[in-house]
Amino acid sequence: QKEVEQNSGPLSVPEGAIASLNCTYSDRGSQSFFWYRQYSGKSPELIMFIYSNGDKEDGRFTAQLNKASQYVSLLIRDSQPSDSATYLCAVTGNQFYFGTGTSLTVIP
């Protein structure tokens, strides 16, 4: 079983819609959770992190964490074509564990 699981997609949403990206993890002791965005041919860049159960909002982005269900999600409101990228979920234990990423396409 992989440490971090993500639906690889591709996920397509129309411009202005809400994109919902999901991630599950296997280690109940995980403490920190991150969402990275990676444009094609570029390096990953951090967009959100969350440590506590509940929601964390930053602009158009909301991260949601449910430790009991071992589930992390990222919501992108008012999706823009510039949001088209691969989104990587990462979970920390003694090191970072990355999911394989979900490809998101926002259709104008």
Place this chain on the structure above:
Amino acid sequence: DAGITQSPRHKVTETGTPVTLRCHQTENHRYMYWYRQDPGHGLRLIHYSYGVKDTDKGEVSDGYSVSRSKTEDFLLTLESATSSQTSVYFCAISKLAGGPDTGELFFGEGSRLTVL
């Protein structure tokens, strides 16, 4: 800008040849990492360093070695490259002193290696 540079950015080599990738940081952070990224596998940790001459293995360390003789440089060496090591390699740093569990990673631009 996290002050991380990788070199070379692109390299094509032949099976059996040695290859060294260099990661240089300008901010003297303690923790440095080497990852490889492959379709269907995501980012996988090869080796990491928690200080000068202090390194440890990640989940895919076979066929790779590392060295860190200065805080700012972390070298990844493929002693005898194989086609299975064709990949994109990313160097990363952790800006917080506590290492993996205490903060996000910042990545270099990546080095694309092709082994023929």
